[in-house]
Amino acid sequence: MKDMQRTVTCGELRKEYDGKEIILNGWVHKNRNHGGVHFINLRDKYGITQVVIDEDATQDLIDIASDLKFEYCVAIRGTVRKRPESMVNPDMKTGEIEVSAKEISILNKCETLPFMIEDESKANETLRLKYRYLDLRSTGMQNRIKLRSDVAYATREFLNGQGFMEIETPTLIKATPEGARDFLVPSRVHPGKFFALPQSPQLYKQILMVSNFDKYFQVARCYRDEDARGDRQLEFTQIDIEQSFVSADDIFKMTEGLMSHIFKKTMDITLPETFQRLSYMDAMNTYGSDKPELRFDMKLQDFSQFVPGSDFGVFKSVLESDGAVRAIVVEGVAPDYSRKKITELEEIAKQYGAKGLAWMKVKTDSFDGGVSKFYNNQYKEITEGLGAKENDLILLMGADWKTSVTSLGAVRKKLGDDLNLFDPKSFHFCWIVDFPLFEKNEAGEWEACHHLFSMPQDQYLDSMEENPGEVKGDLYDLVLNGYELASGSIRVHDPEIQKRIFSIVGIKEEEAMEKFGFLLESFKFGAPPHGGIAPGLDRLVMIMAGEDSIREVIPFPKNAMAMSPMDNSPAEVEPEQIEELSLKIILPKED
Known part of the structure; x- marks a missing residue:
């Protein structure tokens, strides 16, 4: 190998290299025989170079070239x-040149591929994850992992330039309630006791503020034992940031x-100097989501004013029960939207608790279809009030307030995707502010809306x-293109306020000290006011890359079943290891 170690990469050569002898190392991407002349596309991380084996080449060289298969190294x-x-070839960076081969050395052969290495693999996800080392060779995956690396570098570059210090926090910590199920790690040294993997560095970064590290960040690995989905994994990475002596406005400006x-730095895109801000209630009432997709308009509107003038008893009952009736107007689609298409939208709404989806189409001087017969007597008032015109489709939702707005918001998002109402390559950031500090769970008990360590606004103290x-x-949440990109808050630093919050959510002082005693104890020693935010690195890169699954931007992700097909994890371990940890495995009974 020493005599055949590369002198240039496969993406480097240009016409200025004409006449120079070089050595390339890489993988066979294509091999074509055109009447005795071989053309080999050789690929490495940096690009592709066309190599030619001319007709007058030695027979040994021609024989080796003929034997080359896809992905031979x-x-x-x-x-x-x-x-x-x-x-x-203008489509290739190296399209001005080719390399006339004089010697070929096979460094390693390749067995029959389970799928072709292309710009974007057409194989199913299970196969791609099983052979992830092959999938990662594709141009698409190479570009996305490169983007991830660039984003991480740019993050460090900016924060270091702003005086932040990168500090690592532990990955073996005490289990604390943070909203999701912990991953537990049994202790061999202390039988019957467990560490937890951190859902976030929350408590430790607050303690760093107490310790006078007033500008902290970390590209932090985090772990949550919860169901996987397109934008969520068991293990993920967040850009964790905390500052002392700041207000929310300071966090906004920094972010x-x-x-x-x-x-x-990574995409040569200039963003606005400041991002739009929406209150939680405005976002919910206007877009039906606290992470609204703002690249298109189509706002939710209040329809309740038109309910009393109709004979539609369903909506009247909703208002009598202190519910809400909301509408969205879908411009110009009425002629193309069949009952089947509307039923598909109704199924989306039902996933968010709705019992149905009412509708009517706007004609020249009347409504048609759906619930139109109940509202034709108010045609002028409704069309003027909602800004609807001929050929528009009006969709209506009546339910309790939250179901009404969230279900119709989900329908709105589906319509935006289906009707191509926005530029998929555009980026729209928005701050969501004024969240409730507490919300009731299914049991009717108060719990923290975000987490237990967020300050109430001053007027509620x-x-x-x-x-x-x-x-x-x-x-505050930072939203990008309909995804929650980051969540943060100004933290509690006063132990008395923290105790009051614990009391409201039903955590008694003894329990609080057991779970969070080390943090509460630190607050007694001059803890400064502080706040922070934690953008999700995986989700950010996913959006920047135009993907809808973070598995496309993580080198070795888990699948939807929380498993890794490549290494077959999780897996059973040797009985001796279980015994060393003083554990006993009890498998669930089969139904």
């Missing part, structure tokens, strides 16, 4: 030559600067316990 010595103008730097549902937190 080879070294090629040859001479660079310019292509004639008529033969230049906007970070995102602007990342997008400019004296009356928090009177009506927890009215309390707004100093909380």
